[in-house]
Amino acid sequence: MQYNLVNYHSHCDFCDGRAPMEAFVEAAIARGMNAYGISSHTESPEPGRTLRRDTYAAYFAEIARLREKYKRQIELYAALEIDYIDEERNAVSPMYSKMPLDYTIGSIHFIPAPDGGWMSVDGAYDGFRERLGARFGNDVRTVVELFYEQSRKMVATGGFTICGHADKIALNASCFAPDITSEPWYEELAYRHLSSLAGKDFLVEVNTKAWEQHHRLFPSVEWFPLLRRLGLKLVVNSDCHYPERVDSGRFQALQLLRQVGIERVWELHAGRWAAVPICV
Numbered sequence: 428m429q430y431n432l433v434n435y436h437s438h439c440d441f442c443d444g445r446a447p448m449e450a451f452v453e454a455a456i457a458r459g460m461n462a463y464g465i466s467s468h469t470e471s472p473e474p475g476r477t478l479r480r481d482t483y484a485a486y487f488a489e490i491a492r493l494r495e496k497y498k499r500q501i502e503l504y505a506a507l508e509i510d511y512i513d514e515e516r517n518a519v520s521p522m523y524s525k526m527p528l529d530y531t532i533g534s535i536h537f538i539p540a541p542d543g544g545w546m547s548v549d550g551a552y553d554g555f556r557e558r559l560g561a562r563f564g565n566d567v568r569t570v571v572e573l574f575y576e577q578s579r580k581m582v583a584t585g586g587f588t589i590c591g592h593a594d595k596i597a598l599n600a601s602c603f604a605p606d607i608t609s610e611p612w613y614e615e616l617a618y619r620h621l622s623s624l625a626g627k628d629f630l631v632e633v634n635t636k637a638w639e640q641h642h643r644l645f646p647s648v649e650w651f652p653l654l655r656r657l658g659l660k661l662v663v664n665s666d667c668h669y670p671e672r673v674d675s676g677r678f679q680a681l682q683l684l685r686q687v688g689i690e691r692v693w694e695l696h697a698g699r700w701a702a703v704p705i706c707v
């Protein structure tokens with residue numbers, strides 16, 4: 428089997444992905460991928476396109492149908508991208524233990540806002556910019572600090588297989604304040620968080636979603652030497668929302684990992700996670 432032809436973080440029209448699940452699977456097969464995981468968003472505190480209590484059954488049924496239909500071409504896995512919101516809403520919630528899941532991704536997209544609600548720090552910059560002004564009076568530092576506080580709580584709570592897009596706030600925060608990620612307080616927060624991922628029982632994602640548009644990875648490439656020193660178990664994922672992006676940035680991310688001396692990434696095959704060589 429050829430390695431590095433995988434992606435375990437993807438969306439589809441069961442959540443905010445822009446095409447039916449089957450279109451993503453067909454795109455993955457067309458790119459020669461041999462393992463692919465579907466990981467729609469779980470319900471979030473703000474109205475959005477996510478799975479809902481009444482759509483989980485259809486979601487898992489569609490994965491099962493496609494797994495059977497394409498079993499000679501690709502390994503298909505059932506997953507979820509689960510938000511850490513608070514003590515009740517997170518990956519250890521009992522509702523997930525009853526689902527036919529192969530693995531889960533734990534991610535932060537929301538922070539508590541001063542108005543008592545929750546604010547998305549994810550998505551396109553225009554929306555972030557508006558929310559930052561309206562709900563945080565443009566206090567971007569507080570937003571970054573809350574993102575890392577949520578990230579800390581998510582790691583402490585655990586319950587997921589892959590830690591999703593660590594340091595994703597870097598993109599929207601840098602659009603607002605271009606040099607923010609080189610400020611000492613920011614570096615300290617990111618350093619502490621990434622360091623806290625070492626020695627845990629979960630894998631850590633290198634997320635390539637923003638590579639094509641912004642030439643950014645999460646965690647950012649500046650942190651790759653630290654990822655190596657920490658010996659994190661890394662998984663490269665595209666977090667695709669469009670079928671044409673199933674493997675977007677994968678090759679570049681693998682090359683950049685190799686350049687800092689990282690020689691292995693983790694893949695799921697035949698239901699087992701294992702370290703495999705980077706072959707690019």
Ligand SMILES: [Zn+2]
Nearest residue numbers: 508534591592
């Ligand atoms: Zn995400």
Ligand SMILES: [Zn+2]
Nearest residue numbers: 436438508666
């Ligand atoms: Zn995602």
